[in-house]
Amino acid sequence: MFRQRLLVIVVLSLLVAGSTIASREQAAQPARLKVLISVDMEGVAGVVTSEQLGPTGFEYGRFREFMTREALAAVEGARAAGATEIVVADAHGNGQNLLIEQFPDDVRVIRSWPRKLSMVAGVDEGVDALVFIGYHAGSNNPAGVRAHTFSSATLTRVALNGHFGVPVVMIAGDDAAIAEVRRAVGEIEAAETKRSLGFHSANTLTPQAAAAEIRRRVEAGLRGRQRFSPYRVGGPVTVDVSFKNYMPAEVLTYLPLFERTDSHSIRFSAADMAQASAIMAFITGYSPDITP
Numbered sequence: 001m002f003r004q005r006l007l008v009i010v011v012l013s014l015l016v017a018g019s020t021i022a023s024r025e026q027a028a029q030p031a032r033l034k035v036l037i038s039v040d041m042e043g044v045a046g047v048v049t050s051e052q053l054g055p056t057g058f059e060y061g062r063f064r065e066f067m068t069r070e071a072l073a074a075v076e077g078a079r080a081a082g083a084t085e086i087v088v089a090d091a092h093g094n095g096q097n098l099l100i101e102q103f104p105d106d107v108r109v110i111r112s113w114p115r116k117l118s119m120v121a122g123v124d125e126g127v128d129a130l131v132f133i134g135y136h137a138g139s140n141n142p143a144g145v146r147a148h149t150f151s152s153a154t155l156t157r158v159a160l161n162g163h164f165g166v167p168v169v170m171i172a173g174d175d176a177a178i179a180e181v182r183r184a185v186g187e188i189e190a191a192e193t194k195r196s197l198g199f200h201s202a203n204t205l206t207p208q209a210a211a212a213e214i215r216r217r218v219e220a221g222l223r224g225r226q227r228f229s230p231y232r233v234g235g236p237v238t239v240d241v242s243f244k245n246y247m248p249a250e251v252l253t254y255l256p257l258f259e260r261t262d263s264h265s266i267r268f269s270a271a272d273m274a275q276a277s278a279i280m281a282f283i284t285g286y287s288p289d290i291t292p
């Protein structure tokens with residue numbers, strides 16, 4: 001996701017000690033296997049600056065192709081592992097990046113915003129496993145991730161996913177994103193599309209090499225899905241949000257739901273991860289002149 005206006009950091013603190021412990025309660029493998037593939041763009045091979053990430057960038061058109069190629073590789077890997085139903089969520093920028101005509105006819109694609117479950121929209125509809133493609137670590141991620149506290153939007157998504165009892169089985173993205181998610185959920189399958197050399201630089205695979213690796217790792221992740229458990233977060237949860245600008249924090253605090261924690265930051269409490277996600281979707285999606 002690439003939000004120019006608002007969201008910078010999400011820090012989620014868990015109130016219930018021990019609530020991050022995932023529970024193993026997957027039963028025997030069902031014949032039916034529904035897979036949700038959530039596709040962001042920052043972690044796609046070759047992406048290093050905004051030139052690739054949005055419609056005003058001179059390389060965006062080509063990189064939509066590469067993003068789509070990585071998503072298609074994930075679809076192929078899922079198919080090879082026996083997926084019977086595949087949903088792909090376009091989870092970057094305006095949510096309208098993937099070239100939908102390139103997908104097989106039995107794949108459904110979730111597009112545009114806002115949507116209550118954000119980047120994992122659809123995860124509440126009987127999904128058996130989740131795959132992250134094109135993911136990246138939080139840019140303001142504090143170095144030390146303490147027990148029962150984690151940060152970055154990616155981990156928030158992983159936790160939300162666990163709320164619905166769905167394990168993440170594979171992630172594709174840069175080395176930092178993979179390390180971050182593995183710290184939280186364990187050694188899931190991963191395709192490293194590039195190694196970060198800095199905020200705007202990377203040592204990258206080619207798009208075709210990345211696609212081949214993704215296909216292989218998605219298949220392996222899904223075949224071995226019994227090894228992975230949903231990353232459950234018990235409620236209530238406290239969410240801290242810092243904005244790039246001052247005004248969102250000021251105006252949101254007019255509502256009793258939000259507490260101001262510093263000039264650019266607010267805090268709210270939610271009953272569970274699904275409610276926290278819906279409130280986050282509101283914070284990042286609302287403005288008085290939204291249309292229609």
Ligand SMILES: [Zn+2]
Nearest residue numbers: 001002041092
């Ligand atoms: Zn993005």
